[in-house]
Amino acid sequence: MHSLNVEDMLRMAETPIFWVGAFAVASLSLWVLHRLLQGFRIWVWGNGQLLSPKLGKWAVVTGATDGIGKLARKGFAMILISRSQDKLDNVARQLEEQYKVETKTIAVDFGLSDIYPKIEAGLAGLEIGVLVNNVGISYPYPEYFLHIPDLDNFITNMINVNMTSVCQVRVLLLLSKGVVLNISSASGMYPVPLLTISPPPPVSSHPVTQTLNVNGRPAHLKYSVS
Numbered sequence: 001m002h003s004l005n006v007e008d009m010l011r012m013a014e015t016p017i018f019w020v021g022a023f024a025v026a027s028l029s030l031w032v033l034h035r036l037l038q039g040f041r042i043w044v045w046g047n048g049q050l051l052s053p054k055l056g057k058w059a060v061v062t063g064a065t066d067g068i069g070k071l072a073r074k075g076f077a078m079i080l081i082s083r084s085q086d087k088l089d090n091v092a093r094q095l096e097e098q099y100k101v102e103t104k105t106i107a108v109d110f111g112l113s114d115i116y117p118k119i120e121a122g123l124a125g126l127e128i129g130v131l132v133n134n135v136g137i138s139y140p141y142p143e144y145f146l147h148i149p150d151l152d153n154f155i156t157n158m159i160n161v162n163m164t165s166v167c168q169v170r171v172l173l174l175l176s177k178g179v180v181l182n183i184s185s186a187s188g189m190y191p192v193p194l195l196t197i198s199p200p201p202p203v204s205s206h207p208v209t210q211t212l213n214v215n216g217r218p219a220h221l222k223y224s225v226s
């Protein structure tokens with residue numbers, strides 16, 4: 001019985017290696033195709049048709065400052081939720097003058113946890129098409145965790161503004177139909193030196209949104225992540 005030489009062994013391994021390689025290339029190609037189609041759905045198809053008042057007359061934006069003109073331009077009546085009433089009045093007036101849309105304002109501090117009945121009352125009876133969870137805060141400056149001034153309040157504030165606000169989408173679950181857009185920060189995706197409690201949207205709201213998409217979403221609601 002002659003022993004196998006290297007050439008024989010390579011010949012025997014050729015077919016399995018071919019199929020492993022073919023499987024890897026096919027998986028990678030499918031993954032790239034999936035990402036491209038997802039990008040097309042969100043940025044080309046989704047942008048034009050999906051986000052329109054057909055979803056519901058009103059768009060709700062938390063932390064309502066820049067960028068919201070885009071929603072008003074699409075014809076949404078706007079509900080602005082933020083902290084300072086004078087700033088809210090200013091933005092509401094601008095939107096009404098520029099885009100001829102209806103506006104409502106709700107002044108609340110997302111750093112507090114008892115604000116949600118007020119928000120719920122403000123939204124009651126309105127057909128809401130879009131909720132933009134935009135409010136989010138970060139550090140005023142990078143700092144060692146234990147050196148942060150007034151650390152207890154800092155932690156509570158960060159969690160309430162960045163996480164509780166997103167988890168409280170239950171208000172929207174009661175509404176007829178629509179889309180939830182969670183605004184994220186790339187700095188929440190990786191550990192960043194001196195930003196121990198990073199702005200958590202990608203870490204917190206994406207799983208919240210994704211999990212709701214799978215097992216908590218009524219059929220009439222569509223969630224989106226950004």
Ligand SMILES: NC(=O)c1ccc[n+]([C@@H]2O[C@H](COP(=O)([O-])OP(=O)(O)OC[C@H]3O[C@@H](n4cnc5c(N)ncnc54)[C@H](OP(=O)(O)O)[C@@H]3O)[C@@H](O)[C@H]2O)c1
Pocket residue numbers: 062063064065066081082083084085087108109110111133134135136137161183184185186199201
């Ligand atoms: N700016 C960036 O470079 C950047 C980068 C990545 C991701 N992001 C994300 O983008 C989103 C918006 O960021 P931004 O920089 O545009 O925000 P921002 O300018 O700091 O704040 C925008 C709005 O948030 C409101 N707000 C802040 N704290 C609040 C609180 N405790 N209660 C109620 N409203 C509050 C402000 O209202 P008042 O003026 O009345 O306080 C203001 O209307 C955030 O989710 C952030 O994580 C931002």
